[in-house]
Amino acid sequence: MSEPQSPAPGRLVVAAAIVDDLTRPTRLLAARRSEPPELAGGWEFPGGKVEPGEQPLEALHRELREELGIAVDVGPELPGPYDGRWALGPGLSMRLWLVLIIDGEPAPLEDHDELRWLGPGEWASVPWLPADVEVVDALIARSPSARV
Numbered sequence: 001m002s003e004p005q006s007p008a009p010g011r012l013v014v015a016a017a018i019v020d021d022l023t024r025p026t027r028l029l030a031a032r033r034s035e036p037p038e039l040a041g042g043w044e045f046p047g048g049k050v051e052p053g054e055q056p057l058e059a060l061h062r063e064l065r066e067e068l069g070i071a072v073d074v075g076p077e078l079p080g081p082y083d084g085r086w087a088l089g090p091g092l093s094m095r096l097w098l099v100l101i102i103d104g105e106p107a108p109l110e111d112h113d114e115l116r117w118l119g120p121g122e123w124a125s126v127p128w129l130p131a132d133v134e135v136v137d138a139l140i141a142r143s144p145s146a147r148v
């Protein structure tokens, strides 16, 4: 099968599908953005932009510590259709990994005003940011344990 034509990868955003189990996940942690105004109220995978000179996984650990106050073990990546990345908007694309919390209780410290554990059958039940809808669908498709 041929690769879809780009949107250019653009700046890399790294994000986490925080789950309760890396092989048979049943719960997924969604975060509601509080800013900027045009994105506020939309639900997303916690994460953020990779800074110059930073490795992607280094950025992921930093963002999760800053935004939620947690340390994680990183599991498998959910590769997107654009050279492994998911298209976000103009000039941005995302890599996403399943992760498990190993330290800390997640709290909306930065950029979010609510966190919610979504149980089986609920993973698509919040209004995800538009670009995340296909990502959530792909996550559900690879996680039979997420379905009721």
Ligand SMILES: Nc1nc2c([nH]c(=O)n2[C@H]2C[C@H](O)[C@@H](COP(=O)(O)OP(=O)(O)OP(=O)(O)O)O2)c(=O)[nH]1
Binding pocket: 013, 014, 015, 039, 043, 044, 045, 046, 047, 048, 049, 050, 088, 089, 092, 094, 111, 129, 130, 131, 132
């Ligand atoms: N973190 C994250 N960002 C997403 C997702 N879906 C999606 O469209 N985005 C967009 C929203 C933002 O435009 C961009 C990520 O930027 P960000 O604001 O989280 O990055 P950052 O924490 O590094 O913040 P900054 O340096 O830009 O202030 O990607 C997602 O699931 N997670």
